[in-house]
Amino acid sequence: MxxxxxxxxxxxxxxxxxxxxxxxxxxxxxxxxxxxxxxxxxxxxxxxxxxxxxxxxxxxxxxxxxxxxxxxxxxxxxxxxxxxxxxxxxxxxxxxxxxxxxxLQGTLSNTISGVVLSFRKNLNIGNWVETSGYSGEVMDINLNYFVIKEADNNMVVIPNKTILESPFKNYSLTTKMRIAIECGVEYGADLEMVEQLTIDTIRTNFNQKEIGKDVEFYYTEFGDSSINFLCRFWIDSENALERLKAKSKAMIEIKKAFDKEDINIPFPIRTLEFTNKLNVKNNIAREKVSAN
Structure with a gap:
């Protein structure tokens, strides 16, 4: 005690x-x-x-x-x-x-990657990006995953670590986007006329002066059934969906302009020639004589 x-x-x-x-x-x-x-x-x-x-x-x-x-x-x-x-x-x-x-190596890696992605200036919510085979609008950058909303309204959840380690394309970093269209015309067409008509059509439907660019046109090759060309122009856009719409519109307008001037856009043609060097009638007659 x-x-x-x-x-x-x-x-x-x-x-x-x-x-x-x-x-x-x-x-x-x-x-x-x-x-x-x-x-x-x-x-x-x-x-x-x-x-x-x-x-x-x-x-x-x-x-x-x-x-x-x-x-x-x-x-x-x-x-x-x-x-x-x-x-x-x-x-x-x-x-x-x-x-x-x-x-918790994988979880911690995704969490740290999420923090790093959040501080990146070239990647923010609302941007239209393309990465790891997926393309869409960035909906959320969480602690563990990255959410993309594709053009078909599907949500794609990607681990942050994958985004951080993979290259990605951000369409929203610039408002200018270049569109490329490949096409071909028949061999009998006036190439200079085709070039000028295509350029004028693009300039009429897509204002290049406001963007500070101009339409580019190049003939690329003598194809099997056509003389092929490449036409490139610029649009104001921040996502891939607008790019698709602009390309679709350009193709429609070029086709209308070519049809109006009777300029043919040929498709591949295959000619099959059947030659018969044997006299079929004489062979049939000989078979009848032999039978008698």
Whole structure:
């Protein structure tokens, strides 16, 4: 019983001796708590202008808040002279972090990729992109996946890691898009007339002066049944759907212009020639004589 009393007396003396340190540690923890809340709000407002994804904003702000709390806890334990305990906690956290990191390697990779994608200036929600064999409008960049809405209204969910490691084409980075049309005309056509007619048709239906470009026209080859050409022009567009519409319209207008001027767009023709060098009638007569 005396040993217990002595032990309690010792703890009391230590407690009284460390009252100033305990008070300082409590103040540090309280300040760290309110600082973490302020940090959460500040970071959320600061990155809110650059990151539209709420999940990513919350993650970044919570990480900043957690780091502030950890700093306060470290200072408080240092004031209380719990250095050995602090080293033990840090060592245990390090080992646990390695184990958890290996177990959740794929998930953590997608989460980190989602944060990186959110800070990219060349990729935002609403952009029309093409990546990993899919093309459509970016609907969401979440912590683990990337959502694309295709032209047929299907939603495609792609892991963030795949997007980060794969090349992608962003049609929304520029409002100018070039359209290429390949066609052919008959060998008897006036090539200079065809060239000028095609250029005039494109200029009439697609204003190239506002874009600051001009129509390009090149004959490319002597085909099997036609002389083929390539026509390129520019449109104002931010997605692949507008590109398809412009190409379709250009093909219709070129066909109308060619039909009006009696310019033929030939299709491949195969001629089959049957030759009969044998006299069929004489062969039939010989067979009848032999039969008699």
């Amino acid at each position: 005396n040993k217990v009393v002595e032990k309690l007396e010792t703890w009391k003396d230590i407690f009284i001796k460390n009252i100033p340190n305990i008070a300082i540690a409590l103040v540090v923890l309280v300040v760290a708590y309110f600082a973490s809340r302020a940090m959460n709000s500040i970071v959320n407002k600061t990155i809110g202008k650059r990151i539209r994804q709420k999940s990513v904003r919350d993650l970044v702000s919570r990480v900043a808040s957690g780091v502030t709390i950890l700093v306060g806890l470290y200072l408080a334990m240092t004031v209380l002279k719990f250095d050995d305990t602090l080293k033990t906690i840090v060592s245990a956290a390090g080992v646990s972090g390695i184990v958890i990191g290996l177990a």
